[in-house]
Amino acid sequence: MDTEKKPLRADARRNYERLLEEARRAFAAHGVEASLEEIARRAGVGIGTLYRHFPTREALVETVLRDRFDGQAAAARELLDSPEPLAALKSWLTGMGEQSARYRGLPELMVDVLDDETSPLYASCHAMRDGVSHLVERAKASGGLRADVTVDELLVLLHALSWASEHLSGDKGLERLVDLVFAGLRAS
Amino acid sequence: MDTEKKPLRADARRNYERLLEEARRAFAAHGVEASLEEIARRAGVGIGTLYRHFPTREALVETVLRDRFDGQAAAARELLDSPEPLAALKSWLTGMGEQSARYRGLPELMVDVLDDETSPLYASCHAMRDGVSHLVERAKASGGLRADVTVDELLVLLHALSWASEHLSGDKGLERLVDLVFAGLRAS
DNA sequence: CGACTATACGGAGGCCGCCTCCGATTTGTC
DNA sequence: GACAAATCGGAGGCGGCCTCCGTATAGTCG
Numbered sequence A, B: 001m002d003t004e005k006k007p008l009r010a011d012a013r014r015n016y017e018r019l020l021e022e023a024r025r026a027f028a029a030h031g032v033e034a035s036l037e038e039i040a041r042r043a044g045v046g047i048g049t050l051y052r053h054f055p056t057r058e059a060l061v062e063t064v065l066r067d068r069f070d071g072q073a074a075a076a077r078e079l080l081d082s083p084e085p086l087a088a089l090k091s092w093l094t095g096m097g098e099q100s101a102r103y104r105g106l107p108e109l110m111v112d113v114l115d116d117e118t119s120p121l122y123a124s125c126h127a128m129r130d131g132v133s134h135l136v137e138r139a140k141a142s143g144g145l146r147a148d149v150t151v152d153e154l155l156v157l158l159h160a161l162s163w164a165s166e167h168l169s170g171d172k173g174l175e176r177l178v179d180l181v182f183a184g185l186r187a188s
Numbered sequence C: 001c002g003a004c005t006a007t008a009c010g011g012a013g014g015c016c017g018c019c020t021c022c023g024a025t026t027t028g029t030c
Numbered sequence D: 001g002a003c004a005a006a007t008c009g010g011a012g013g014c015g016g017c018c019t020c021c022g023t024a025t026a027g028t029c030g
Helices: A010-030 A036-042 A047-053 A057-079 A085-100 A106-113 A122-141 A151-166 A173-183 B010-030 B036-042 B047-053 B057-079 B085-100 B106-113 B122-141 B151-166 B173-183
Strands: none
Touching: A010 A036, A010 A047, A010 A057, A036 A047, A036 A057, A057 A085, A057 A106, A057 A122, A085 A106, A085 A122, A085 A151, A085 A173, A106 A122, A106 A151, A122 A151, A151 A173, A151 B151, A151 B173, A173 B151, A173 B173, B010 B036, B010 B047, B010 B057, B036 B047, B036 B057, B057 B085, B057 B106, B057 B122, B085 B106, B085 B122, B085 B151, B085 B173, B106 B122, B106 B151, B122 B151, B151 B173
């Protein structure tokens, strides 16, 4: 796969950076459905320029988030050495959940992407998916995780908790929900 | 509280019914964010007429769903007599979850409503909330449900599962997720 | 330093959805 | 049948999405 790309012209590169910066701001303020026209306006750029650099909203989101996602995939690799498989998995899931709760609306986008190979986010997401699947295997093998649960179920569940934490007034919501789900709702 | 209302004029009543019917159809086809203009168009009615009868989208959703929600509240009351408190709770939650997964986007709307007293759905939702809170108390008292979980957490969690089941290809998703969460993810 | 071309810009314009407002129409009544 | 109250309907303003193409400019070459 050749990722070779001609160097951008100076003005193009400048606009690209400005757009990314405003996108970050806008997503943080209004969630992942923020107005693209406003992002362009704030970046001092025409709407056409935004669409040239980022043909779809997803492409923009992907660029804003890629670094974090790559970090999350790396974290999965490192956690493979952890002495406690179940704790490692749980820790990774919490981290992932926090990433996906970063912007309002992101969990939904993420879940949809997991089924859509054509999405620009697909590659990043599946790098993580592969990473975590090893963590899951290890947790099952260690006897810490029930054997009948699949990676995909786990990821959907996690994004659901992420989604839920958006709609909770308290901010320590996600960790609590993950604990709840790992331990189960039955009395011990 | 006087719910007395003058009888509607014949044309008004007719349009009201047509709108409800088309709304049901549209919500089923396109989710709860379906275009209101299209609903009006299909009902053979001006957009102004739609807004006169249903000032907000929520008002329309509420009218479409009220009967089901009332039924759900009644179900909670009946289940209070069940000999198995935990099973009763679980059964109610599954039923509720299926209601809220009925239309795409509904779980989100529901969760938001639970915090918004001004919403027209608030009353229906809290009737159910009160109903289920007794089920929860009973389940805790019977020792089946962990004592540190709140009704609100339970409802948010449930709607999250409902939300997740929208994004799952399989259709038996919700029940499976509820089981998973009740039992917990740890190996037994 | 110009001139030339590939590259990039920007916003007008078409489409759609939301919601409000008010002149036109219809219903029920006396 | 006439009148008032109730109801209708859609034009119009707003904002968002996205495409298209005439215009501007950066980089290059003589």
